[in-house]
Structures are given as structure tokens and as C-alpha cells.
Amino acid sequence: MPATAENYSLGLAVEISKIDRELKKLWAESAGAMTRASLINLAVYSEAPGSLERNTQLIARIAQNHACRAIVIGANPAAKENRVEAWISAHCHVSKAGGKQICSEQLSFLLEGPCTSLLPSIVFSHLDSDLPLHLWWQGEFHDPMDPQLWAWVDRLMYDSHDWKDFDTQMRLVETAQEEAKQRVVLCDLNWTRLDKLRIAVAQFFDHPASHHHFDEIESAQIDFAPGFRSTAVFLAGWLGAQLNWRAEPTKNANEFAFADSRDRKIDIVLSERAGEPVSRIVLSSGGIEFVVAHAKGADLFEVWRGKREEKCARQMMPAGSNDPVVLMSDELMRGGPHRVYLRAFNCVRSLL
Numbered sequence: 001m002p003a004t005a006e007n008y009s010l011g012l013a014v015e016i017s018k019i020d021r022e023l024k025k026l027w028a029e030s031a032g033a034m035t036r037a038s039l040i041n042l043a044v045y046s047e048a049p050g051s052l053e054r055n056t057q058l059i060a061r062i063a064q065n066h067a068c069r070a071i072v073i074g075a076n077p078a079a080k081e082n083r084v085e086a087w088i089s090a091h092c093h094v095s096k097a098g099g100k101q102i103c104s105e106q107l108s109f110l111l112e113g114p115c116t117s118l119l120p121s122i123v124f125s126h127l128d129s130d131l132p133l134h135l136w137w138q139g140e141f142h143d144p145m146d147p148q149l150w151a152w153v154d155r156l157m158y159d160s161h162d163w164k165d166f167d168t169q170m171r172l173v174e175t176a177q178e179e180a181k182q183r184v185v186l187c188d189l190n191w192t193r194l195d196k197l198r199i200a201v202a203q204f205f206d207h208p209a210s211h212h213h214f215d216e217i218e219s220a221q222i223d224f225a226p227g228f229r230s231t232a233v234f235l236a237g238w239l240g241a242q243l244n245w246r247a248e249p250t251k252n253a254n255e256f257a258f259a260d261s262r263d264r265k266i267d268i269v270l271s272e273r274a275g276e277p278v279s280r281i282v283l284s285s286g287g288i289e290f291v292v293a294h295a296k297g298a299d300l301f302e303v304w305r306g307k308r309e310e311k312c313a314r315q316m317m318p319a320g321s322n323d324p325v326v327l328m329s330d331e332l333m334r335g336g337p338h339r340v341y342l343r344a345f346n347c348v349r350s351l352l
Helices: 016-028 051-062 113-125 166-179 195-205 208-215 229-242 324-332 339-347
Strands: 012-014 034-036 040-046 068-076 083-094 101-112 133-137 155-158 185-188 217-224 255-259 265-272 278-285 288-294 300-307 315-318
Touching: 012 016, 016 083, 016 101, 034 083, 040 051, 051 068, 051 083, 051 101, 051 324, 068 113, 083 113, 101 113, 155 166, 155 324, 185 339, 195 208, 195 229, 195 278, 195 288, 195 300, 195 315, 208 217, 217 229, 229 255, 229 265, 229 278, 229 339
Parallel strands: 034 101, 040 068, 040 133, 068 101, 133 155, 155 185, 217 265
Antiparallel strands: 012 083, 083 101, 217 278, 255 265, 278 288, 288 300, 300 315
16 A cells, blocks of 8 residues: 555655655555546646645645646755755545545655755756646746746746735746747736636626716725735725726825726725635625625625615625635636736735
8 A cells, every 4th residue: 555645744755766666666666546537737836944844734625626647856055065865645535425545646746955956947847748837936036047948938937926926926926928929828826716706796796777887987995905905905896807997196105096998096905814814805896886795704705785874784705715725726627818807906005
């Protein structure tokens, strides 16, 4: 029976040159009780201390619904001496039909010192067949971007919510896209956090009888949790991009002014409050408020519309999650590009 990563250990230590041989032995020893499954290559790169163990736990949860070959890399480019270590393991779960265990392989690598430049070679030499490559880059990108790496990536996952310099980081991401000749799909988990919230806002205007409110929106209020200002700015950018607003110069970091095609002003105020990444948005249009608020203690939104201070009937809608596994699973379920994301980002690029 092969060693698995159910206890979140890195598994069996191996020499890099013998990984393929050890993987074959791993499955040969299972005696048919376990079935290897893989639909994608999922590479995870992090320079944070202890990331190998933490990401192994995340991969164990992701693999329950997304069969993959996981290539987990922990790097320390600042180290003076070279160090390379590798491990192999498997994440297994019983299929819904019962019987055999379905398993996803994990290859783990620790890179320290100048040898971190070997990242592209390590990734490419251990890909599973011709399956697509999804790269989850944790933390900030570095200049220069390695063209050899991006040429092979199909979907690039990252989380911009803790970027310190948005413009610099986004230029590096755009460089990666250029190196890949626009083939790589950009998947920002900071944008994914807003999926359910954007759906809840958009449903107010599903009926054509509500469309006149698009031209009457005069203000918006957005509440965000500490550390998630950029998520709230993305929400403002989505409104601006979809309604063809342009951002005006602002002196206050959390008070924005937009103008529509008729030069009509729209004010958006961001407020920092404890709670979910974005816990509430209020749109004011023609004396009517459109409200989406995260219900306390539940993964639901309370949604209603009506005049201010008026008691309104409320409906419940699913809310999103800030769990990285849920965010990644949502991204892995998708196949197409995020066209609206780049439009929203560019709408508020100067405000981030």
C-alpha cells in the first residue's frame, strides 16, 4: 500500500532523478486497491516559510473534487547555498460509487539558493502527459518574468488582495501573458471572491423594467474587511466597467468619483468594517436603495430593494467564501477567460 498524504506529511523522500521510478513503485504496491486519476497538472509555488506543509493540506482538500497531479514547490531564493529536496505522496478518497480509492499524485520540491532558477525545468519535466497546466502563484511576482515558464501555463492563479504595488504587479502579470502570446488565462482569486456578490447585485436588474435605474445610479456604499480594500475597489471597478463609467481623480483613498457618458457624477464610498471581505453594498438610484448584505453567522446574502428606511421583504441568496480551497475549486471548474476582470481592473487601476 503506497504512502498517502492523508496526515499531510510530504510523503516519501526521493532523489529527483528517481521520481518516475518511485512513482511506478508507489502504484505497483497498491495491488489494484487504488486508482490513479488526473485531469490537470496543478503546480503551486510559494516562498513563504512552511508553505510545503500548508499547501499539502490544501491540495488534499482540492483533490477530493479535482483529480490532478500536484506539483508543490516551496522556494527560498534568498538562501546563499543550493538545496534541493523532493518527496512523493498520494491523496486518496473513496469514490461516490464506493469500492476503489481514487488518488491524485503529489510531487513536492524544496528549492533554496540560486537553484530556484530551475523552477521551469522542474515543473516541465514532471508534468503528467499533455494535460493542461494550472499554476497557482502565491505571493508577489518577481521581475524579470521567466518566458520559459509562462509559455507552458494554461491558467495562472494568483491572489492580488495583498499586493503592495498593484500597478507593478499587474504589469508583471501582463508580461507573463505577452510571453505566452496571450494564451495564458489570468485567474485572480481576489476577483473570484466577488462572484456570488456580483450575481446578487446583477439580479436586481434582470427585468427590463429595472434597466432605467442604470442611468439613475447616483451613489454606492461598499463595506470591506481590514486588508480587503482592493476587493471592494474591484467591485467598484466592475460597476464602472459594466456601466461605462470613468474614474475621476480623487483625493481620498476611500471616496471615489465616477462620471458616466453624460458626465453625470456617481459617488462611491468605501468603509472598513470587521466581517467578510465585502460584507455589504448599497446602490442608490432614483430614491430607491438596492442592498446586498452578508447575513450574520451564515453563508448567505440578504437582498432587498426599496426606499430608504422602508421595511422591505428580503430574500436570501448564496454568498461566496474566503476559503482558499473553495476559491481555487471555483476557478478549477471554469474553462473560459475572465474578460470582465481585466475591464474592471483597468477601470480602477489608478485607484488601487
